[in-house]
Amino acid sequence: MNVPENDDPLVIAGRSFSSRLMIGTGKFPSAAALRKAIAASEAEIVTVALRRVDLNKPDGEGILSAIDRQKQLLLPNTSGARNADEAARLARLARASGLEPWVKLELTPEPRYLLPDPVETLRAAEMLIKDGFVVLPYIQADPVLAKRLEEAGAATVMPLGAPIGSNRGLRTRDMLRIIIEQANVPVVVDAGLGAPSHAGQAMEMGADAVLVNTALSDARDHAAMAKAFALATAAGRMAWRAGLGPERDCAEASSPLTGFLFEDR
Amino acid sequence: MHFLDILESWPEPRIRNLYDSVSPADVRGALSRERRDVRDLVALLSPVAIPMLEDIARESQRLTRRQFGRTISLYAPIYLSNVCAASCVYCGFSANAAGQQERVTLSAAEIELECKTLSAMGYESVLLLTGDAPAVVPPEYIADACSIARRWFASVAVEVYAMDAKEYELLCAHGLDGMTLYMETYERGVYAQMHRHGRKRDYLYRLEAVERAAAAGARRISMGVLLGLYDWRIEMIWLALHARYLERKRWQTALSVSFPRLRHTPPGFQIPHPASDMDLAQMIVALRLFLPEAGFNLSTRESAQLRDRLLPLGITSMSAGSSTRPGGYGAPECNRLAQFEIEDQRSPAEVVAMIRRAGYDPVWKDFDDAFLE
Numbered sequence: 115m116n117v118p119e120n121d122d123p124l125v126i127a128g129r130s131f132s133s134r135l136m137i138g139t140g141k142f143p144s145a146a147a148l149r150k151a152i153a154a155s156e157a158e159i160v161t162v163a164l165r166r167v168d169l170n171k172p173d174g175e176g177i178l179s180a181i182d183r184q185k186q187l188l189l190p191n192t193s194g195a196r197n198a199d200e201a202a203r204l205a206r207l208a209r210a211s212g213l214e215p216w217v218k219l220e221l222t223p224e225p226r227y228l229l230p231d232p233v234e235t236l237r238a239a240e241m242l243i244k245d246g247f248v249v250l251p252y253i254q255a256d257p258v259l260a261k262r263l264e265e266a267g268a269a270t271v272m273p274l275g276a277p278i279g280s281n282r283g284l285r286t287r288d289m290l291r292i293i294i295e296q297a298n299v300p301v302v303v304d305a306g307l308g309a310p311s312h313a314g315q316a317m318e319m320g321a322d323a324v325l326v327n328t329a330l331s332d333a334r335d336h337a338a339m340a341k342a343f344a345l346a347t348a349a350g351r352m353a354w355r356a357g358l359g360p361e362r363d364c365a366e367a368s369s370p371l372t373g374f375l376f377e378d379r
Numbered sequence: 380m381h382f383l384d385i386l387e388s389w390p391e392p393r394i395r396n397l398y399d400s401v402s403p404a405d406v407r408g409a410l411s412r413e414r415r416d417v418r419d420l421v422a423l424l425s426p427v428a429i430p431m432l433e434d435i436a437r438e439s440q441r442l443t444r445r446q447f448g449r450t451i452s453l454y455a456p457i458y459l460s461n462v463c464a465a466s467c468v469y470c471g472f473s474a475n476a477a478g479q480q481e482r483v484t485l486s487a488a489e490i491e492l493e494c495k496t497l498s499a500m501g502y503e504s505v506l507l508l509t510g511d512a513p514a515v516v517p518p519e520y521i522a523d524a525c526s527i528a529r530r531w532f533a534s535v536a537v538e539v540y541a542m543d544a545k546e547y548e549l550l551c552a553h554g555l556d557g558m559t560l561y562m563e564t565y566e567r568g569v570y571a572q573m574h575r576h577g578r579k580r581d582y583l584y585r586l587e588a589v590e591r592a593a594a595a596g597a598r599r600i601s602m603g604v605l606l607g608l609y610d611w612r613i614e615m616i617w618l619a620l621h622a623r624y625l626e627r628k629r630w631q632t633a634l635s636v637s638f639p640r641l642r643h644t645p646p647g648f649q650i651p652h653p654a655s656d657m658d659l660a661q662m663i664v665a666l667r668l669f670l671p672e673a674g675f676n677l678s679t680r681e682s683a684q685l686r687d688r689l690l691p692l693g694i695t696s697m698s699a700g701s702s703t704r705p706g707g708y709g710a711p712e713c714n715r716l717a718q719f720e721i722e723d724q725r726s727p728a729e730v731v732a733m734i735r736r737a738g739y740d741p742v743w744k745d746f747d748d749a750f751l752e
Binding site: 140141142143144145164165166167168194195196199200203204207223224225226227279280281328331332 | 746
């Protein structure tokens with residue numbers, strides 16, 4: 115990528131990242147495939163479901179073996195937790211086993227669509243922030259909840275574009291726009307991004323970062339798709355910074371129609 | 380609304396009428412829809428769908444990968460006891476099953492040894508099984524077994540006799556997170572004929588057991604019918620209705636479906652409605668289109684060759700290196716009565732290698748102690 119480093123870093127809780135693409139690690143056919151996807155994505159934040167790993171045992175060919183802790187922040191997530199207490203226990207165990215005190219809150223009490231529980235997410239965020247954690251909550255695209263979490267001290271908000279794994283793109287676009295407009299913390303569009311163009315659209319809207327998983331693990335070539343997402347994310351960011359023109363219904367004449375009124379006066 | 384009301388609103392003649400009217404266009408319609416109803420499922424399960432099985436299988440694979448990715452969870456059964464008061468005529472554990480083989484119930488130390496052996500193989504998920512003998516193997520014994528297993532594994536499930544809500548709560552308080560219970564057959568007449576003794580005679584008590592377990596706190600529920608007892612094309616509709624009912628009623632519970640096929644039965648028992656390999660494949664892929672988010676389990680009852688081929692069709696969880704006799708891991712040469720002979724005798728390492736060759740990631744751990752109090 116030709117974007118100069120640190121020209122436009124993503125800053126979360128005082129820490130700078132040059133990539134605005136985060137990667138989820140579930141659903142890959144092997145640790146080797148995941149490792150290649152992470153490398154190609156140039157992601158610096160990689161999230162891992164704590165229920166899938168044992169941080170106190172050697173990982174063998176597991177998910178952890180695919181992460182290069184020198185290059186990537188291992189961001190543990192609480193997926194599978196049904197309430198705040200379960201999520202808090204998971205986060206504390208992860209910290210106790212030596213991980214940095216960062217946690218992506220995923221409170222997904224129903225197993226089919228894995229939609230986040232807003233009540234328990236706010237409660238868990240309040241508990242863990244008080245306990246010194248940097249909290250990145252996965253949420254429904256709910257602008258009021260986003261503000262409540264920001265006020266509670268969340269480091270980011272991570273609203274969904276569509277249900278996890280659905281590859282449907284920015285179905286929550288109108289609410290995402292409001293969240294982005296009102297946010298004082300980075301907004302990371304998480305879940306539902308099925309194509310690089312979806313990531314590009316989120317970034318063009320002014321999202322600070324995006325997170326993908328299924329779109330990469332579903333692809334025939336995981337690494338190539340990861341690279342494509344990285345390019346689209348950077349392109350979307352660049353377009354947002356450059357200032358996009360408004361959408362129009364019809365062509366607009368580039369020479370003014372009323373210019374003659376102001377000529378030869 | 381109780382499930383029984385739903386079940387009774389779908390009597391067999393109503394389902395047969397639907398089957399009789401299925402056309403190839405119905406199958407194509409069912410294939411192209413995003414959410415399918417019972418009519419669609421009937422179309423996909425019907426003989427009319429067989430020429431389109433490849434298309435259904437591709438859609439099944441796509442849906443499975445979307446929800447579960449390219450992963451297969453691994454689990455192992457631990458038989459705690461082969462004592463049984465029921466006399467299910469099709470079962471190797473039946474009280475009437477003759478033979479010289481030993482009936483035993485494992486001691487705490489023996490359970491510990493089974494756990495240790497399986498843990499060393501890499502297992503993080505186990506299924507504890509018993510026969511239907513609450514007098515000899517009471518809920519308190521099973522609860523203690525859950526506590527022992529919980530010390531070794533990330534996830535503990537049971538497949539035991541149907542219990543009361545309070546008993547399921549007891550198991551959950553001892554670390555249980557999953558519960559498997561097959562209805563055997565939803566057909567009441569056949570059910571009565573096959574289950575003449577013990578508490579298992581009570582059809583309604585068994586029918587509602589999965590719901591009681593979910594309400595008591597079991598996070599994962601596994602259901603199924605014993606394939607071979609009755610016409611699977613009818614049973615699959617009832618099973619699917621049951622699953623859909625549970626998805627709405629117990630919205631926090633993860634559902635999975637197993638496809639246990641009667642293969643080896645005690646002498647003197649003829650399988651009344653045998654299901655072929657083709658039948659098994661069709662029910663797996665058709666049910667996947669109806670239940671895109673459910674886990675699908677395939678045990679070592681099926682041969683290595685068939686399991687390898689069914690894996691990419693919609694399966695999400697497999698057992699491996701299983702023993703169906705109590706104490707079978709710690710003391711493999713013992714002469715204790717087994718519930719059924721396993722077909723796929725490969726070691727866990729061999730099954731893991733097969734899963735990897737098929738392009739899937741074997742998942743050992745998918746739960747954590749931290750979820751429990």
